[in-house]
Amino acid sequence: MSAPRVFSGQEVSQHNNRQSCWIIVHGKVYDVTDFLDEHPGGSKIILKYAGKDATKEYEPIHPPDAITTNLPLEKHLGSVDLKTVEKVEVVITSEERARQERVAARPPLSEVLNLHDFEAVARQVMPEKAWAYYSSAADDEITIRENHAAYHRIWFRPRIMRNVTTVDWSTTILGHRSSMPLYITATALGKLGHPDGELNLTRAAAKHGVIQMIPTLASCSFDEIVDAAQPGQVQFFQLYVNKDREITKRIVQHAEKRGIKGLFITVDAPQLGRREKDMRMKFEADDPSEVKKAGSDGVDRSQGAARAISSFIDPGLNWDDLKWFKSITKMPLILKGVQCWEDALEAYDAGLAGVVLSNHGGRQLDFARSGIEILVEVVRELGERRGLKFPNEKFQLFVDGGVRRATDVLKAVALGATAVGVGRPFLYAFSSYGFEGVDKALQILHDEFEMNLRLLGAPTIKDVVPEMVDASNLGIHVVSVPSDRLYESNYESMQPARLRVIKTKL
Ligand SMILES: Cc1cc2nc3c(=O)[nH]c(=O)nc-3n(C[C@H](O)[C@H](O)[C@H](O)COP(=O)(O)O)c2cc1C
Structure with missing residues (x-):
């Protein structure tokens, strides 16, 4: 050669x-x-x-x-x-200069008190395109808001006079120790927010003893993320199934060889949702005469970062494929994106290790219900039909979407979840402050767990039981006035189409 x-x-x-x-x-x-x-x-x-x-x-x-x-x-x-090679000239626009000034004016981490604060800072300091990709959700963004709002329809029934001198919020997830009942879920394109991308999450996860789920579409390479882990640090892998099954097989077997402890197969994205904030960013960034043109294959190229990277995902994925997955790996298999009890039951009957009740952070089907709402029906139906009790070691239920406080996590745990996934808050934390941001976010959650377990009268996670919550209103889908001011003040309204500015020569 x-x-x-x-x-x-x-x-x-x-x-x-x-x-x-x-x-x-x-x-x-x-x-x-x-x-x-x-x-x-x-x-x-x-x-x-x-x-x-x-x-x-x-x-x-x-x-x-x-x-x-x-x-x-x-x-x-x-x-x-x-x-x-000639250096590409980087022109710093006045908008970019203004952004850099806002970065310099970030509040110190000591003034960041909760996960909402990271979002508030990120919104002001992130480059517009990156913010659009991370924050956007499908269609009218009803589901993304419902994900958080659903937690407001669950109220606590705390117990008193219990000895809560010491409290312990650690647990096990798929048999592995975790310092709290949550994990860092998979979110693509970490480098849009920070040059170290997903490695910020790996390092903070190691420091705090939590599990990171590595996304198929990470900006850092899979091996880089695994290499950055400490000895014994547990990582999961999120899989988008490629139409070319040989590629999928190679990826899965490589993940297993590198010590990944759970394979989360994403099942809610046979086609990517329309995320209009992300799409509108593309419209504004490109030459207006170009953007509507379809390519020679008829594909509209104007769909933002998300569509651009996901055309390989197989819409043909179906239940029959599970046998094949079992034949190529011994890792526990979990379906990520289950949205009703019928599919959870099918996953259980297929011998899988669990399901994530999730709507992809509201980025796929708008008006999909929140994971926490689905949890209640899954626990009920699998209890009635298969005699299962949750949390359950053999078939674990996870929930994600809209979790911003330890109280949200505790509600999910009370209702039968093993753990919850948290996505955007960690993205916003590293986009604003790098590793230190994620470190602080996890510390805030630890502090919230400690206080809330005491106030609930639950010395350990096992003591957080269904009787501690009233979820009777959960299924009522009334869109109420904003009930969480911090969350709503971060929510950026969607923008309608705007007229173009036409420059006329005088
Ligand atoms: C920017 C971004 C990228 C995401 N990328 C993926 C992905 O590549 N694969 C996947 O299965 N889920 C992906 N998700 C969904 C998350 O795993 C998770 O379901 C969701 O973020 C939970 O909602 P939360 O952000 O409110 O915590 C992504 C979410 C966001 C916000």
Whole structure:
């Protein structure tokens, strides 16, 4: 085999147009000419970097192997002598300058008192596109708000005169110790919020003894995230099932080999939801004459970061596939995104280790019910039909969506969940403060658990029982006036379409 070619920056820079388009990513040169019209994010953004180093633009919004898996090997041309590459000029706009001033004016972490505060800071200091991707949800964003609001329909029935001198909120999740009954759920594209991306979560999870679920679409590579874990640190893996099952098999078996302790198969995303805040950001960022055009394959390229990275997900995934999953891995299998008791029962009967009752943080089907509401019907029906009691070691129920306080977690635990997943709050924490932000967020939760277990009269998590909550109103879907001012003050209304500013020559 001949040695890979080393190009000069000058040679690469000549391939700077639609007829011959080369780009540099991480010091490697790729010929993307034939790929231009297939790029899910559109050709325009690639052409902007034609003949140049695209690493800075590429990195936060692509999983690290996006190029290598999508581009045939013969298009991997070689490497480049980076000393000879002209630096891409970064123009700092007045908006960006203003943002940087807001970053400098962040409150110190000592003034951050709860998870809502991270969202309030993130909203002001994150780049607009990143904020749009993290905060957006499907259609009219009814479900994302319901996810949080549902917890307001559950009230406590605390017990008194119990010895709560010491309280212990640790538990086990799929047989592994966790310092609290929650885990960091999978959220894609960590580097949009912070250059260290998901590693912020890995490090904070290690420090606090909680479990991190690694997403398929992480910005850091899977191995990088596993390598960053401390010896013995438990990690789960979230899987988007690829249409090419050989790729899926390779990913799953690699995860198992690297010591992953649970495989969470996402089942609520056969197609990605329309997240209009994210989409509108694209409309505003692109040339208006380009954005509505469909590519040669008829795919509309104007759908924001989310659609751009997810076209590989298999909408054909179905119950028959579970046998195959069992044949390729010994990891416990959990379905993430179950939304009614019938499917939870089917998962139980199929011998799975559990389900996550979730609507993907409101990002998929709008008007999907909250995970906490589904939990109540799943506990009831699986109790009646299969005699199961929850929490249950053999078939574990998880819930995610809208959790912002330890009281939310305790409500889910009382109703039968083993643990809950928390997504956005940790994204906002590292987008605003990096590792220290996630560290602080977890510390806040520890403090909240300690206080609330005492006030509930529950010395341990096992003492948090169904009788401690009144969930009788949970199923009533009345949209009330905002009941949580902190949460609502962070909620950013959706924007209607705006007229374009037309510049006229005088
Ligand atoms: C920015 C973002 C990216 C996400 N990416 C994924 C993903 O790649 N795979 C997945 O199964 N769920 C993903 N989710 C859903 C989360 O795992 C989880 O269901 C949801 O965030 C819980 O709601 P919360 O953000 O209110 O805590 C994502 C959520 C957000 C906010």
